[in-house]
Amino acid sequence: MISPSDFITIPFDDAVNSFVHGFLVPYFRPFFRALQVPVNELLMAINQLFTVVPMLVTTAVFALLSWRLAGRTMAIVTFLGFCFIDMIGLWPETMTTLSMIITSVLFCAIIGIPVGILVARSDIGWKIVRPILDIMQTVPSFVYLVPIVMLFGVGRAPGIIATIIFALPPIVRMTNLGIRNVRGDLIEACESFGATSWQILWEVQFPLALRTVMAGLNQTLMLALSMVVIAALIGAEGLGGIVNTGLGRLDVGLATAGGVGIVILAIVLDRITQGLAEGRNGNLSLRRALMTFFRGQSPDRSSDPDTLSGREKAA
Amino acid sequence: MRYTALMSVKVKVESVSKLFNDERGEGLKRLAQGQSKERIFRETGVTVGINEVSFDVNEGEIFVIMGLSGSGKSTLVRTLNGLIPPTSGKILIDGTDVASCDKKTLRNVRREKISMVFQHFALFPHKTVAENVAFGLKVKGVDKDRRRDEAMKALEKVGLDAHADTLPGSLSGGMQQRVGLARGLANDPQILLMDEPFGALDPLIRREMQDELLVLQKELKKTIVFITHDLNEALLLGDRIAIMKDGAFVQVGTAQDIVSEPADDYVRAFVADIDRSRVYTASDIALDAHRVPLTGTVADARKAMEAADTEILHVVKDGVPAGLLTLADIKDIKPQERVMNVMHAHPPTVPQDAYLNEIYSEAQAGMPLAVTDDDGKLVGVVEPGSIFTHLANEEEATEDAAETSTSEDTQETKAKTQAAEPA
Numbered sequence: 001m002i003s004p005s006d007f008i009t010i011p012f013d014d015a016v017n018s019f020v021h022g023f024l025v026p027y028f029r030p031f032f033r034a035l036q037v038p039v040n041e042l043l044m045a046i047n048q049l050f051t052v053v054p055m056l057v058t059t060a061v062f063a064l065l066s067w068r069l070a071g072r073t074m075a076i077v078t079f080l081g082f083c084f085i086d087m088i089g090l091w092p093e094t095m096t097t098l099s100m101i102i103t104s105v106l107f108c109a110i111i112g113i114p115v116g117i118l119v120a121r122s123d124i125g126w127k128i129v130r131p132i133l134d135i136m137q138t139v140p141s142f143v144y145l146v147p148i149v150m151l152f153g154v155g156r157a158p159g160i161i162a163t164i165i166f167a168l169p170p171i172v173r174m175t176n177l178g179i180r181n182v183r184g185d186l187i188e189a190c191e192s193f194g195a196t197s198w199q200i201l202w203e204v205q206f207p208l209a210l211r212t213v214m215a216g217l218n219q220t221l222m223l224a225l226s227m228v229v230i231a232a233l234i235g236a237e238g239l240g241g242i243v244n245t246g247l248g249r250l251d252v253g254l255a256t257a258g259g260v261g262i263v264i265l266a267i268v269l270d271r272i273t274q275g276l277a278e279g280r281n282g283n284l285s286l287r288r289a290l291m292t293f294f295r296g297q298s299p300d301r302s303s304d305p306d307t308l309s310g311r312e313k314a315a
Numbered sequence: 316m317r318y319t320a321l322m323s324v325k326v327k328v329e330s331v332s333k334l335f336n337d338e339r340g341e342g343l344k345r346l347a348q349g350q351s352k353e354r355i356f357r358e359t360g361v362t363v364g365i366n367e368v369s370f371d372v373n374e375g376e377i378f379v380i381m382g383l384s385g386s387g388k389s390t391l392v393r394t395l396n397g398l399i400p401p402t403s404g405k406i407l408i409d410g411t412d413v414a415s416c417d418k419k420t421l422r423n424v425r426r427e428k429i430s431m432v433f434q435h436f437a438l439f440p441h442k443t444v445a446e447n448v449a450f451g452l453k454v455k456g457v458d459k460d461r462r463r464d465e466a467m468k469a470l471e472k473v474g475l476d477a478h479a480d481t482l483p484g485s486l487s488g489g490m491q492q493r494v495g496l497a498r499g500l501a502n503d504p505q506i507l508l509m510d511e512p513f514g515a516l517d518p519l520i521r522r523e524m525q526d527e528l529l530v531l532q533k534e535l536k537k538t539i540v541f542i543t544h545d546l547n548e549a550l551l552l553g554d555r556i557a558i559m560k561d562g563a564f565v566q567v568g569t570a571q572d573i574v575s576e577p578a579d580d581y582v583r584a585f586v587a588d589i590d591r592s593r594v595y596t597a598s599d600i601a602l603d604a605h606r607v608p609l610t611g612t613v614a615d616a617r618k619a620m621e622a623a624d625t626e627i628l629h630v631v632k633d634g635v636p637a638g639l640l641t642l643a644d645i646k647d648i649k650p651q652e653r654v655m656n657v658m659h660a661h662p663p664t665v666p667q668d669a670y671l672n673e674i675y676s677e678a679q680a681g682m683p684l685a686v687t688d689d690d691g692k693l694v695g696v697v698e699p700g701s702i703f704t705h706l707a708n709e710e711e712a713t714e715d716a717a718e719t720s721t722s723e724d725t726q727e728t729k730a731k732t733q734a735a736e737p738a
Binding site: 190194204208 | 425
């Protein structure tokens with residue numbers, strides 16, 4: 001049987017090797033090194049915070065957040081879960097993982113939301129960005145671990161950069177979707193009052209897209225969590241490191257302990273961000289989300305449709 | 316209200332066309348050659364949205380553009396504030412051509428001169444009612460306290476100040492559109508564009524809103540371009556009405572013009588089943604009033620009746636109707652008797668701009684109605700029977716109105732139709 005390889009063979013792997021070794025690494029390594037400086041700084045600051053603050057205070061803060069955004073049951077689950085993590089002796093690793101996740105999600109938001117807004121306003125932009133997002137989501141993360149190690153070295157910051165690549169697509173997609181789904185007549189109304197495109201974005205599009213953006217943030221967070229173990233392969237430590245160690249030593253107990261820690265962290269973070277995304281009332285703005293947070297209830301529950309129409313009839 | 320031509324022109328539209336999918340300009344060329352909309356679409360795929368439309372809207376006038384869906388009326392109104400740029404033509408808003416000006420000028424026109432009310436309200440669901448109303452001011456950069464004051468003032472006008480701090484989602488449709496109206500008014504624009512503002516409301520609320528708009532307009536005197544697909548609404552609200560079909564105006568005129576002289580079968584079909592009693596006013600069907608002064612004698616009255624060949628006289632004092640006198644009343648009365656002693660005091664009186672449906676109840680007593688102008692002076696008389704004849708007999712009504720509207724060149728009510736009406 002004849003096949004094309006009988007005539008032409010392409011040394012694809014050699015080409016990639018020479019591109020990375022001969023071009024990227026010698027010329028761009030300083031550039032990539034510089035890239036991880038802000039990541040490192042932020043990570044250190046957050047990690048420092050979680051190290052300094054006593055375990056019980058951190059737990060209390062997260063329990064309070066859960067209570068306001070996800071209900072009382074979730075607050076109890078958070079409290080017990082965090083206590084359990086402490087009792088099985090994984091508190092410092094959990095805090096390392098948590099600070100890595102917060103760092104990578106923050107960077108995803110900082111990069112992803114503006115990109116999402118930009119591509120929502122330009123169809124050409126979306127056509128360019130969409131296949132890139134598809135590639136980011138489909139390429140197995142192990143594939144880019146190697147070049148990342150070559151360019152960034154090993155440690156937490158390269159782990160976070162791998163996580164950012166993996167977790168970025170949902171927030172870009174959802175921001176784009178949220179902005180595009182804002183009703184056309186609302187945009188027309190804005191324009192008819194002489195709003196600039198910046199005013200339209202800030203006053204109407206972004207606030208109305210916020211729920212969808214928050215849903216994207218939630219997905220990004222979940223993806224970031226799922227990268228914890230993989231990032232640990234390149235020395236990112238934390239709970240992922242525990243799992244890897246357990247794996248290496250065939251220590252079932254240790255691996256399970258690390259896994260349980262990740263699961264508890266995932267549940268708590270998921271519920272808190274979902275609470276942020278859904279809010280308690282139909283339309284959420286940042287201000288109202290904060291009001292909801294501090295009052296523990298919808299800011300204008302008194303004016304829901306039923307009571308209002310009742311009042312109308314009475315009047 | 317027909318004499319608006321004397322007032323200044325606020326919106327001037329000069330042969331505006333809008334073609335969709337016409338990147339190569341082929342459609343515009345063919346349109347200029349006079350090819351039909353269908354042919355252009357068939358041969359080039361270009362949709363003609365608006366076809367060479369020209370009109371003026373005068374200051375303080377409600378100009379209604381009426382057409383069915385797909386007639387291009389919504390596209391046309393959007394060209395007026397530049398939401399949809401026209402393919403060709405000029406649109407002068409207070410002298411500024413919004414079809415050709417740069418973005419900044421257009422923004423300023425929108426901020427200062429023109430605002431819009433939308434069919435589906437288009438309220439911002441995440442902002443409170445007051446914030447919605449203040450949006451135009453916020454965009455302009457007005458500071459927070461003044462914004463709030465102005466918003467509250469606008470909300471008071473539409474009677475919703477009590478709901479200022481609720482979210483619009485919790486209001487009923489009618490209330491939401493009031494908010495939309497208040498938002499349009501808060502900027503204090505001279506021109507208000509209303510794109511089927513009451514189309515999404517149920518009929519009762521719609522009637523209420525129409526009346527309210529008329530009341531508001533008496534006070535505010537904005538220049539309003541009002542889009543509707545409902546002819547009754549057009550006739551009720553419009554000082555002038557344009558009937559639009561296939562992107563072009565079929566007829567432009569007052570409600571009476573449209574009803575009495577439909578330009579073609581298309582308009583005639585529309586007009587066929589409208590409520591005439593809401594179109595014609597008392598002055599449209601009034602006859603010449605014959606009068607005798609309050610200080611006159613019965614002899615004067617007899618003379619006046621003979622001279623005018625009538626059996627009914629209005630007794631007037633300084634031009635204001637004070638009583639009614641019929642031939643039967645003075646038959647057996649001495650000629651020297653004063654008319655004030657034999658007349659019927661307090662004659663039924665209606666204002667000249669009252670619609671026929673508003674004077675039914677007055678007419679039921681069977682007495683002739685005195686028609687008065689804004690100062691209460693007698694300008695004409697309406698026979699109760701003629702109201703119903705006018706509404707019932709379309710042919711006759713059409714002729715009457717035609718004559719009335721053509722002969723009417725002063726504010727005084729003429730009654731050339733006298734001969735046609737049985738006294």
